[in-house]
Amino acid sequence: MRVITGSARGRNLITLEGGDVVRPTTDRVKEAMFSIIQFDIEGRRVLDLFAGSGQLGIEALSRGAEKCTFVDSDSKAVSVIEQNLAHTQLSDKAVVRKSDSLNFLRTTNEVFDIVIIDPPYGTGLLQKALDSLDRLAEGGIIVCELPAGEDIPESAGGLDLFKRYKYGRVELAVYR
Secondary structure: OEOOOOOOOOOEOOOOOOOOOOOOOOHHHHHHHHHHOHHHOOOOEEEEEOOOOOHHHHHHHHOOOOEEEEEEOOHHHHHHHHHHHHHHOOHHHEEEEEOOHHHHHHHOOOOEEEEEEOOOOOOOHHHHHHHHOOOEEEEEEEEEEEEOOOOOOOEEOOEEEEEEEEEOOEEEEEEO
């Protein structure tokens, strides 16, 4: 797993181990995700929910995001995110929170321009996170990674489902 482009381009990232629970985003899907939002990243405040290794938020920072808040409930994930941020020299633009993602959404006062949601598949957490989102800036974007064909709402956080993109057994859904 590596950073695709930007200031940390080519840097390898540490991954989490965990069998069925941990499912790093493939380079193909990550590249597609950032191609979709490439003109919306510069200077934006990003939220990486269910951050895992932090690779999606780190990619956003590498591509010019102003700040990224990483949220994961697992202590090992938080440690890996912090190590990856240090390795990519992006720690100064990041905030890492060890918190349940849904609880974070209910309690934060922060406003975000871009929210990236990539929860464990088949848990219902994606739908719950979408239902809990209400801290988006004007012109905000939500990008979700999900199993192909999974039901998601037509609107979330005051945004409408813009488009779904299929990559084999994975889909990206974008709300604008």
